[in-house]
């Protein structure tokens with residue numbers, strides 16, 4: 001075992017050493033990958049050392065350097081050293097973090113991490129936190145709590161009686177919400193298409209007056225899905241106004257802040273999230289801006305009782321808890337799960353309050369540097385107000401040229417950026433979310449992008 005782990009640590013260290021200079025998204029020969037990794041299931045055991053050596057070699061050509069400093073696709077963070085190392089220990093301890101009795105240290109560590117996250121993000125210290133796979137399941141969990149609470153107000157027990165015959169809650173979403181909100185609503189029986197859509201402004205932030213008009217037009221229980229950090233523009237809904245309007249109508253406010261919620265961790269950007277603490281639930285990711293290894297999301301609910309009512313797992317042989325608190329499986333959709341709060345704990349402890357603020361501010365400054373470099377070239381237009389770490393770039397005011405530039409950049413391998421359509425116009429999407437990205441990485445990437453544009 002010793003030898004195997006040392007050998008694996010060497011492989012990991014080699015990979016990380018080369019990561020910054022790996023081609024970022026080289027074309028992958030998927031048939032070659034399939035041939036190298038596939039074949040029939042071995043009839044009998046294979047030496048673990050051999051399995052790991054072969055696995056690392058065969059997988060290598062198909063590994064995207066998404067953990068590296070010049071990957072700007074989607075919203076993808078890397079792994080901080082402490083987060084990655086803690087993730088190894090998490091797998092080594094192999095605690096089932098659902099139950100205190102199966103992992104007292106995991107439970108305590110997650111509890112501490114939860115408190116630190118609430119503190120950093122300026123959320124109510126009494127909120128409950130579930131460690132889930134990502135923002136999708138975080139929104140699912142939070143909206144399950146919302147469903148419980150709004151139906152309970154109408155005297156309906158959603159968990160016991162289901163939704164057949166229940167008073168139908170009104171669900172309001174913003175026009176530019178993330179698609180995973182639709183998915184969460186679908187999972188919850190609230191339907192992705194029976195929602196009411198509040199218009200957004202040009203940056204993708206919900207218009208409070210549109211929300212007010214929708215809520216004024218009807219009555220009964222309501223859930224409002226707001227957003228902190230639009231996946232294209234980074235725009236943050238005016239949360240103070242939204243909460244005030246929604247609460248005036250007795251509605252629950254959920255905030256999808258998969259990455260944008262982390263702007264609250266820096267005094268410089270916190271004003272953008274003014275009012276965030278008065279919402280009722282928040283979904284965020286550890287694996288995006290906090291640079292915790294996959295998978296890592298947090299479902300945060302102000303009313304812990306609603307959270308537990310929606311997620312609790314009751315069985316007579318499952319007795320709980322930490323100091324009289326409930327077992328953690330009462331806060332997540334899973335029963336058994338890995339202790340994914342441990343890498344969050346280690347990441348926060350190693351960065352500290354100022355380190356998290358630096359990380360967030362640095363990514364925003366680098367996004368801004370990108371926008372300035374690209375936007376000053378002829379024929380290149382920045383489509384969004386760069387308020388956070390997201391930049392939308394359009395070339396020659398043409399969908400076709402923009403698509404071509406994106407394809408060339410991806411084939412070149414200096415950096416990687418994907419495409420999107422923003423309000424009917426094709427654009428390159430740049431997200432600066434990695435802890436290790438430097439100004440030099442931005443300059444080198446901007447040069448590569450402009451080269452791809454010049455040579456089209």
Ligand SMILES: *Cc1c(COP(=O)(O)O)cnc(C)c1O
Nearest residue numbers: 134135136178180231256258285
């Ligand atoms: C990424 C993202 C999600 C989904 O998060 P996962 O971690 O992929 O589940 C939801 N909302 C927003 C705004 C996002 O950026």
